[in-house]
Amino acid sequence: MLPVIALVGRPNVGKSTLFNSLTRTRNALVADMPGLTRDRQYGISQRGPRPCVLVDTGGLTGDDAGMDGLVARQVWRAIEEADLVLLLVDGRAGLTAADEEIADQLRRAGKPLHLVINKGEHRDPDLLSAEFHVLGLDELHVVAAAHNQGVEDLMEEVLAVLPAPDEEDEAAAEPEEPVIKLAVVGRPNVGKSTLVNRLLGEERMLACDLPGTTRDSVAAPFERDGQRYVLMDTAGVRRRSRVSEAVEKFSVIKALQAIEQSHVVVLVLDARQGISDQDASLLGLVLDSGRALVLAVNKWDRLDPEIRTQVKRDLDWRLDFLDFAKIHFISALHGTGVGELMVSVREAYAAATRKLATPELTRILEEALAAHQPPLVHGHSIKLRYAHQGGQNPPMIVIHGNRIEHVPEAYRRYLTNIYRKRLDLWGTPIRIEFRGGDNPYKPTSTGRGRSKTKAGGHRKAGR
Numbered sequence: 523m524l525p526v527i528a529l530v531g532r533p534n535v536g537k538s539t540l541f542n543s544l545t546r547t548r549n550a551l552v553a554d555m556p557g558l559t560r561d562r563q564y565g566i567s568q569r570g571p572r573p574c575v576l577v578d579t580g581g582l583t584g585d586d587a588g589m590d591g592l593v594a595r596q597v598w599r600a601i602e603e604a605d606l607v608l609l610l611v612d613g614r615a616g617l618t619a620a621d622e623e624i625a626d627q628l629r630r631a632g633k634p635l636h637l638v639i640n641k642g643e644h645r646d647p648d649l650l651s652a653e654f655h656v657l658g659l660d661e662l663h664v665v666a667a668a669h670n671q672g673v674e675d676l677m678e679e680v681l682a683v684l685p686a687p688d689e690e691d692e693a694a695a696e697p698e699e700p701v702i703k704l705a706v707v708g709r710p711n712v713g714k715s716t717l718v719n720r721l722l723g724e725e726r727m728l729a730c731d732l733p734g735t736t737r738d739s740v741a742a743p744f745e746r747d748g749q750r751y752v753l754m755d756t757a758g759v760r761r762r763s764r765v766s767e768a769v770e771k772f773s774v775i776k777a778l779q780a781i782e783q784s785h786v787v788v789l790v791l792d793a794r795q796g797i798s799d800q801d802a803s804l805l806g807l808v809l810d811s812g813r814a815l816v817l818a819v820n821k822w823d824r825l826d827p828e829i830r831t832q833v834k835r836d837l838d839w840r841l842d843f844l845d846f847a848k849i850h851f852i853s854a855l856h857g858t859g860v861g862e863l864m865v866s867v868r869e870a871y872a873a874a875t876r877k878l879a880t881p882e883l884t885r886i887l888e889e890a891l892a893a894h895q896p897p898l899v900h901g902h903s904i905k906l907r908y909a910h911q912g913g914q915n916p917p918m919i920v921i922h923g924n925r926i927e928h929v930p931e932a933y934r935r936y937l938t939n940i941y942r943k944r945l946d947l948w949g950t951p952i953r954i955e956f957r958g959g960d961n962p963y964k965p966t967s968t969g970r971g972r973s974k975t976k977a978g979g980h981r982k983a984g985r
Contacts, residue, residue, distance in 0.1 A: 524779045525684045526575045527567075528600040530628065531610035532620050533581025536640040540610065540667035541578040544569050544677065547810065562600050564775065566782055566811060570677025572686070575778050577604060582624055603775060605684055606634040613642045613664070617653050625657045636661040636680055643669055701743075701750045702871045705784035707777055707808070709800050712792040713820040717854035718753055721746070721864070746864055781807065785915060786814040786870050786949075788863070793821045793833055793851070797840040805844060812916040814870035814950040815847040818863055823853040846948055870949025874915045878945065883909040883919060890940045899928040906956075918953045926956035 529537040545565035563578040577600045580593035601607055607628055611621050628635050637659040642650050643666035651662050663679065665672035706714045722744050743752050781787055787808050791801060808815055825833065830851075837849065848866040852859035887909045896904040904925045912918035919941060938952050 708790035
């Protein structure tokens with residue numbers, strides 16, 4: 523189970539900035555429209571030794587009336603959900619009476635509490651933290667979230683005090699043959715539980731037309747065509763303006779945790795409703811997690827041919843950034859297209875976990891360079907020497923060379939497309955990492971830096 527960390531503090535102390543830094547996003551929104559700071563925002567941290575669920579909150583003003591009171595209630599619900607709370611303060615503004623009041627309230631809540639002094643760039647950490655010792659908090663960190671300074675160290679220290687997964691128990695519970703962990707996600711009432719029941723062959727999940735029937739993630743093992751799965755049906759991720767109960771908010775966390783723990787995600791869309799901003803936000807979360815992805819457009823049997831054509835056009839337009847995932851048009855209620863969907867799930871898992879040989883990766887790189895060289899940098903060429911695999915699920919390809927910080931985004935996409943087509947890696951995102959300064963015969967130096975990219979290739983549509 524992923525730990526949950528809440529970001530709390532006065533308005534404008536940098537909570538959302540830290541949230542975006544930790545999630546490596548600009549908006550870092552899940553199941554909501556961008557820019558709503560009065561409500562909770564959820565995301566998965568991409569920094570530190572292991573992932574965790576982050577909850578961004580609105581600013582506490584001390585006023586219990588009107589909108590400020592509504593914001594305060596949302597903040598305290600986030601605190602109740604959290605395993606640990608980060609209290610953010612403004613290092614430029616210094617200690618305020620509001621900071622003292624909030625710290626006192628958080629101490630009474632009984633949650634593990636760390637103080638984070640933000641906006642600490644170009645300041646001596648010891649001098650900056652001196653005045654905040656009056657808050658009486660032992661755990662204190664100085665960061666500059668806008669510049670990504672100190673955030674890695676912050677997460678290492680914070681996660682070190684939270685219980686880690688029991689690796690021995692997990693290893694003991696893991697069978698010898700691979701089991702595909704499959705997360706089924708989507709908006710409320712798109713047919714997720716109906717699809718799960720169809721796959722399981724029994725009424726395992728409660729399914730009805732009332733949105734929000736499923737409130738928690740439920741794991742169900744099953745076997746299909748000789749392949750074993752653990753299938754996780756999650757509560758629908760709905761618009762936050764419609765989520766007011768604490769139990770509903772908690773279900774969003776469960777959905778995020780299910781995505782992070784899965785190998786493959788099946789995103790269920792409602793063919794009758796089209797693609798919403800919620801669907802796009804949820805897709806962004808899946809892509810950020812690096813999980814393999816298959817799209818299931820449900821309730822396809824109820825549509826006229828003209829509407830089907832329009833839905834396909836809408837998919838091509840709204841999902842132009844999603845060029846690697848297969849799309850299946852299904853009826854979970856009647857079972858139409860579900861078999862082909864599971865074939866794509868197995869293919870996506872195989873692509874995401876495939877071992878890639880260094881000679882093959884290097885040979886593909888050489889062929890790509892021969893066909894199309896990267897552009898010159900101030901009259902000098904970018905040298906890309908060799909490639910090897912850096913990780914799985916998603917596949918990571920590490921390319922070594924020099925002047926790698928000048929590789930254009932278009933060329934990165936070109937290489938990703940080449941690797942995807944040559945290796946047949948469909949259904950999973952591909953991450954490419956460029957590394958420089960790796961010549962073993964050169965004197966040790968600080969190197970030329972690293973740059974990372976996530977990119978996709980060409981989408982194949984399953985029918």
